[in-house]
Amino acid sequence: MKMSDLVAQYISRMLDESDGNAEIQRNELANLLGCVPSQINYVITSRFTPEQGYIVESRRGGGGYIRITRVTADRRVAVMHIVNSIGEHISSSAAQTILSNMAEQNMISHNDHILISSALSDKAYKNISQVQRDTLRASIMKNMLITLILLDDRS
Amino acid sequence: MKMSDLVAQYISRMLDESDGNAEIQRNELANLLGCVPSQINYVITSRFTPEQGYIVESRRGGGGYIRITRVTADRRVAVMHIVNSIGEHISSSAAQTILSNMAEQNMISHNDHILISSALSDKAYKNISQVQRDTLRASIMKNMLITLILLDDRS
DNA sequence: ATACTGAAGGTCAGTGTTGGTCAAAGTCAA
DNA sequence: TTGACTTTGACCAACACTGACCTTCAGTAT
Secondary structure, eight states: OOHHHHHHHHHHHHHHHTTTEEEEOHHHHHHHHTSOHHHHHHHHHHHSOGGGTEEEEEEOSTTOEEEEEEOSHHHHHHHHHHHHHHOSOOOHHHHHHHHHHHHHTTSSOHHHHHHHHHHHSGGGGTTSOHHHHHHHHHHHHHHHHHHHHHHHTTO | OOHHHHHHHHHHHHHHHTTTEEEEOHHHHHHHHTSOHHHHHHHHHHHSOGGGTEEEEEEOSTTOEEEEEEOTHHHHHHHHHHHHHHOSOOOHHHHHHHHHHHHHTTSSOHHHHHHHHHHHSGGGGTTSOHHHHHHHHHHHHHHHHHHHHHHHTTO
């Protein structure tokens, strides 16, 4: 098997095993797989490009790293699945649980998590009858989640 | 964890716990965290720069100190001003106008702008009487904006 | 007042630790 | 043979850490 495929496979497995988010150290990985460090760059630029649904961030110096995030349609599909499962009404606590899980699995950022939570919190619905709250919350939540995945499409 | 991150974290926490104003003694802090004194300078010049919203003052000699002030308060004050001006109800179009201006002036990110807009859009309020919509919208909008400026304090 | 002394913080160049780039050379199938 | 893909290493850039040496300030002795 080609070296580049080995490296790609290794990274893909890391992504599979950690919800699409992997962080590696270039020299360490190169040493582990028995190749030169620049081979890692080659694999990343040829197989983990934005066009193929990946975001790559890195940092040099002591404690440096390369972080690869998978942002393919998986995410959009997963978010839409959740949107469809919400139904016509949802409680505040159920909404919070769903959002926490989404953040945990990197489907939404921490920032978005907090922001959406604040829009769904019972605190915001003082003047609305209990009956209407959950309906409204479901409507707003779905609206926001759909907006989020539309935003993604541009990156 | 990197030494520089440790130092930065320590200082950030001091700022969090004291309303954006922290005063340290270089040698004391270096000793406490187990690094050389110049490390403190390194962290300050690389992570607490004016560009990142900090003001640093210092004094040498006996009783010397380093004072670090976080000046993102400007933004907080501006956002709170807007929050206070919203009142008990707001129309969808008025909300959009305010958010556009805020994004224009970099008070909120484009991403947050779109996300908040989606939570305030009339589309999300189908089953609510016209009278209640604007009250609810104001409540949610204020909730989200306040959440946003609280989030700022951590980065 | 002046000079001295000790106690801070400031600077900077050197070294170490990572990751990035690129051109040259190798491989392999069409 | 040609052209696309792969591999490599020399050189580069960014970030982290350190210690020797310098400057500034307050208090104290003369």
